[in-house]
Amino acid sequence: MTTPVKLRIIMGENNSEKLTLPSGIPESVEDLKLEIKRQCAVAEDFRLQYMDVDFDKFINLTSTAALQHLGTVKVITNAQEATGEGSTPQVLRSLSVESTSLPSTDTEILSTPDSSPSPTSMLRSQAWPASFPIPQFSYEVELQLVKANQEYHKNGTLLNPSPKLKSAILESLASVIIKYKAYPTSAEFDDVAEALIKTHACLKEQGSVTGFYGWKISLKYKMANYRSSLRNITSELSINSMNRRGGHTSPNQVKKPRKAEVNFLPDYPVGENQETLENERLELLSEVKKRDNNQIIKVKMDKTFAYRRKEVVVDMPSIAEFQSRWPALFAESEISAEFTRITTIPLMSKFMSELDHHSAKLSRVCLKKRGVAGRKIAEIMASINEEPFGSGNHSH
Structure with a gap:
């Protein structure tokens, strides 16, 4: 079985993300670029350079065989080259490639807890983590927690957080949870609350069997409010507004992931809308009739993924109708690719x-x-x- 490969993505100064390539480093530079476009939401054309260990300088990447463990790959867009810029935080990304022995069923999210997914795509790259990462809170909150943790380890004194402190903690946790899932299960709320008191022991609840039951309940309410605040921004949440549900409040009518969907209803890619993506779909109908153009089909299928998900979730077409609109999806390679797009699992x-x-x-x-x-x-x-x-x- 292929060993997964970790990738750390540096978007700019003090801003980094990470992901895992379950199938290892791609065989070609073009395949690597396609993965960067798909997972990192890079819309512009670009070329790649890697940090050569002999010269300690960036050199044009012509083969992925040149990539070393803990190496670095720089993404340079055409726009950067046209302006002569050496680096731009929003479009310059570096990848540190590191071998890992994680089993294929383990997953890691693209972004670290302190970095945000693209607000225009909201395309998640990994599923719920095995160990939930507690973020670094604001300076004021961290300062209070450091002192309270010291007091706890010294005297066993538990912190009784003020409403302001508790709200700040819950808000930060909700902003990380949404990067993994909009509708966590009860067990997943347990994961977050338990990770919180393990990281900050002073926040344990006196008299609670688990030590975090109150935090779990508060998190549930906070996530409900957090979803409401994002309801007019993301497709995944706006679909469940009262207007979209026709005024009905039955839980069975709420459209949300029910199995292993990580990207249930993502927003359209940057700069795209229903009209432009429909044009891409029409072009796909022509491309599937041609030979030896799997790469073109893959790029277009990646680009229209959010458009397809909207059809499936909102319009709910019959299989026959869906197959006539998306014949490329029913090829073996694209079935596997779509499964990975939805679940992040190969x-x-x-x-x-x-x-x-x-x-x-x-x-x-x-x-x-x-x-x-x-x-x-x-x-x-x-x-x-x-x-x-x-x-x-x-x-x-």
């Missing part, structure tokens, strides 16, 4: 890892089959069991 590696996990039980179920099908299955299973270990002929 489809085939996830499928194979789960298949390996359940293979023993599946074998027992298959061997119970009787009749002609049972005999064929038994023959297949017998041949698999006879293969020497490590022969390299294993198949799923």
